[in-house]
Amino acid sequence: MELFRTASANASPIDEGELRREVRSFLAAEIEAGGFEPRDNNWVACNRAFSERCAEQGYIGMTWPRAYGGGEKTARERLIVCEELLAAGAPLGSHWVADRQSGPQILRNGSETLRRSLLPEIVAGRCTFAIGMSEPDSGSDLSSIRTAARKEDGGWVLDGRKVWTTNAHHADYMIVLCRTEPKTEDRYAGLSQLVVPVRNEGVSVRPIVNLAGWHELNEVIFDGVFVPDDHLLGKGGDGWRLVTEELAFERSGPDRFLSTFVILRLLVDEVGKNPDRYQAVEIGRLISRLIAVRSLSHSIAELLEGGRSVIKAATMMKDMGTTLEQEIPEVARRVLAVQPSPEGSDFARNLANAIVNAPSFSIRGGTREILKGIIARELGMR
Amino acid sequence: MSDTARLLADSVDTFLARHAEATEAELLAALQSSGFAMALASEDHGGLACSWSEAAIVARLWGYHAAPLPIVEMLMAGQIASAAADPDLAPSLAVASMSSGDGQTAIAAHHAGQRFCLAAREGAVVAFPIPMESGEIATTIASEPYRRIPFPTDGTASFSRPLPPHSEILRRGTILTTARMLGAMDRIVEIIIEHAKLRTQFGRPLAKFQLVQTLISDAASEVDATRAALERALLFLDRAWDDDLAWYAAKGQAARAATLVAANAHQLMGAIGFTQEHVLHAYTRRLWAWRDAWLSQTGAEEALGRRACEAGGGRLWSLLADMPGPAFASEND
Numbered sequence: 001m002e003l004f005r006t007a008s009a010n011a012s013p014i015d016e017g018e019l020r021r022e023v024r025s026f027l028a029a030e031i032e033a034g035g036f037e038p039r040d041n042n043w044v045a046c047n048r049a050f051s052e053r054c055a056e057q058g059y060i061g062m063t064w065p066r067a068y069g070g071g072e073k074t075a076r077e078r079l080i081v082c083e084e085l086l087a088a089g090a091p092l093g094s095h096w097v098a099d100r101q102s103g104p105q106i107l108r109n110g111s112e113t114l115r116r117s118l119l120p121e122i123v124a125g126r127c128t129f130a131i132g133m134s135e136p137d138s139g140s141d142l143s144s145i146r147t148a149a150r151k152e153d154g155g156w157v158l159d160g161r162k163v164w165t166t167n168a169h170h171a172d173y174m175i176v177l178c179r180t181e182p183k184t185e186d187r188y189a190g191l192s193q194l195v196v197p198v199r200n201e202g203v204s205v206r207p208i209v210n211l212a213g214w215h216e217l218n219e220v221i222f223d224g225v226f227v228p229d230d231h232l233l234g235k236g237g238d239g240w241r242l243v244t245e246e247l248a249f250e251r252s253g254p255d256r257f258l259s260t261f262v263i264l265r266l267l268v269d270e271v272g273k274n275p276d277r278y279q280a281v282e283i284g285r286l287i288s289r290l291i292a293v294r295s296l297s298h299s300i301a302e303l304l305e306g307g308r309s310v311i312k313a314a315t316m317m318k319d320m321g322t323t324l325e326q327e328i329p330e331v332a333r334r335v336l337a338v339q340p341s342p343e344g345s346d347f348a349r350n351l352a353n354a355i356v357n358a359p360s361f362s363i364r365g366g367t368r369e370i371l372k373g374i375i376a377r378e379l380g381m382r
Numbered sequence: 383m384s385d386t387a388r389l390l391a392d393s394v395d396t397f398l399a400r401h402a403e404a405t406e407a408e409l410l411a412a413l414q415s416s417g418f419a420m421a422l423a424s425e426d427h428g429g430l431a432c433s434w435s436e437a438a439i440v441a442r443l444w445g446y447h448a449a450p451l452p453i454v455e456m457l458m459a460g461q462i463a464s465a466a467a468d469p470d471l472a473p474s475l476a477v478a479s480m481s482s483g484d485g486q487t488a489i490a491a492h493h494a495g496q497r498f499c500l501a502a503r504e505g506a507v508v509a510f511p512i513p514m515e516s517g518e519i520a521t522t523i524a525s526e527p528y529r530r531i532p533f534p535t536d537g538t539a540s541f542s543r544p545l546p547p548h549s550e551i552l553r554r555g556t557i558l559t560t561a562r563m564l565g566a567m568d569r570i571v572e573i574i575i576e577h578a579k580l581r582t583q584f585g586r587p588l589a590k591f592q593l594v595q596t597l598i599s600d601a602a603s604e605v606d607a608t609r610a611a612l613e614r615a616l617l618f619l620d621r622a623w624d625d626d627l628a629w630y631a632a633k634g635q636a637a638r639a640a641t642l643v644a645a646n647a648h649q650l651m652g653a654i655g656f657t658q659e660h661v662l663h664a665y666t667r668r669l670w671a672w673r674d675a676w677l678s679q680t681g682a683e684e685a686l687g688r689r690a691c692e693a694g695g696g697r698l699w700s701l702l703a704d705m706p707g708p709a710f711a712s713e714n715d
Binding site (some may be wrong): 016017020024041067083084085088142261264265269271273274275277279280281282283284287288289290291292293294296297298304312313316319322336339369371372373375376379380381382 | 397491530575578579584589590592595596598600602603604606608609610611613614627630631632634635638680682683684685686688689690691692693694695696698699700702703705
């Protein structure tokens with residue numbers, strides 16, 4: 001039977017307010033200087049210069065060991081910085097994936113050579129990662145991937161095709177899930193993850209334009225690409241475990257409930273100081289949900305710090321958080337009669353952007369249906 | 383969770399399990415002698431000097447066991463009486479959760495020992511003897527008794543003791559109600575998981591059907607979101623911080639969760655759960671009532687929306703993210 005954590009367990013050893021103020025003043029100066037324009041769902045957008053300035057502030061690789069350029073800060077401090085960056089609608093695409101999951105993956109399971117060469121570059125904001133999981137015939141069912149690497153002297157030779165790869169056209173590296181041993185009865189055995197330089201002989205990246213008309217997704221083709229031995233993560237063959245761990249990181253952060261916070265902010269401004277009852281209740285319903293999901297996300301940071309499993313909490317949080325992200329523009333369009341338009345006001349532009357991008361929120365990083373299956377398993381039903 | 387809290391949880395759990403078959407009168411007598419109702423009172427006053435988080439454990443377990451008696455109001459009575467240096471008042475004090483729209487009556491959950499009523503009248507908190515003639519006991523959809531107690535007409539509130547402001551009484555009653563709701567929802571999730579594993583249809587357990595898994599996953603997610611929101615509200619309450627957000631959010635979330643959890647549970651249990659015989663209704667009927675007990679779901683949502691609009695977009699994030707500061711530190715609880 002679950003009980004409450006008591007107040008002392010929630011106590012934060014750091015001055016949270018001071019850190020938040022610091023990030024806010026950095027962001028305010030950035031906006032003032034035209035460093036970026038706040039926009040919803042902006043954490044996918046690449047802006048190398050902005051990422052490098054984040055790096056100067058120490059906002060990348062915050063929790064990693066100093067030996068690899070990291071800041072040795074707590075998970076809670078990183079959470080605070082990420083929340084502030086996301087709530088401000090800052091463009092984080094050039095470092096987000098590397099900071100959130102690829103870097104931690106390399107730190108946990110990478111060779112020492114890989115750690116020494118890549119982690120400091122990520123921390124400096126100079127190294128962009130993409131995630132090579134999905135394939136044309138493998139979306140949610142990753143065990144069925146066909147991309148494969150065969151062993152050769154000193155490394156691996158990689159052949160295959162990945163799709164819907166976000167920002168591969170900006171990426172320096174891609175962590176590619178591939179089959180390194182033939183499929184057996186245990187469909188999850190024999191998979192491995194390789195760290196593959198994208199600008200490399202045999203790698204070609206082709207755009208897949210999304211329904212909003214944007215080029216974020218790509219098809220990536222590997223044609224006999226040589227990958228050195230020390231670019232293998234883990235022992236080889238244990239890729240499924242690595243992917244599962246990595247996805248827990250991918251699913252547990254504030255990017256899973258703040259993607260449309262900018263809309264909520266603009267909505268509140270548009271409605272003004274004196275909402276009618278309908279407006280107040282609708283906005284309040286969203287705020288209530290946001291606070292609840294955010295509280296759950298903070299409990300995940302505590303679980304991480306305590307070295308405990310976050311799979312159930314992270315999966316629940318992503319499911320509810322992405323649903324909230326989708327609900328925000330839908331409430332906004334009902335509360336205010338505004339024509340969403342890419343050429344309209346700030347509010348109209350962001351609303352237009354959110355409506356057309358919303359379907360992706362509950363697909364990327366694990367579909368809603370997969371998440372519910374994981375929760376069911378965690379509850380002992382599978 | 384501290385050792386004190388764990389000990390309290392174990393004792394209350396054991397107490398409620400032992401009195402599962404007791405009548406309401408028997409439970410009331412046992413509760414008054416157990417001292418759990420005085421959890422929030424100081425040790426000098428025979429209480430346990432619990433924090434609000436610890437008191438919430440008591441309320442949560444009451445919900446978990448579908449136990450009768452207005453435990454939320456009784457815990458508050460213990461705290462208020464102790465803070466007013468009159469602990470003997472606690473067993474006979476009804477704490478009204480609301481007043482009627484016409485300002486004529488206070489509405490309070492009922493138990494047999496009540497002689498006095500504490501309620502808000504035109505924003506001021508007053509305490510007065512319950513008139514002999516106000517005997518009409520009504521019930522909620524959970525069959526829990528409540529009374530409409532008329533305010534004294536001669537204008538004399540009977541005693542003047544230091545009382546917390548109405549806003550704080552409302553906040554505390556709402557938070558403890560949320561804890562009780564959480565307990566009921568925790569139990570429902572256990573019941574439906576167990577049912578889904580045991581009940582076989584079409585040759586396999588219900589738990590193997592994806593749609594069934596989804597019904598349960600969604601319920602469990604709502605419950606954990608409620609737990610997280612409640613912990614935040616309790617953190618602020620324990621620290622005596624001002625809070626014009628977290629407790630509203632906790633209630634809004636709990637009520638939203640209650641609607642979904644009750645609906646999914648009944649859907650899953652089918653006709654079995656739609657009977658008097660099955661225990662499910664002891665939880666779901668209470669949840670339906672508690673959604674709007676103390677501060678209503680819509681009341682909480684509206685308050686949040688107004689607060690957000692008042693802050694404006696530029697300060698919205700700060701409103702949500704920044705920790706509030708000390709507020710009612712002077713109060714002697």
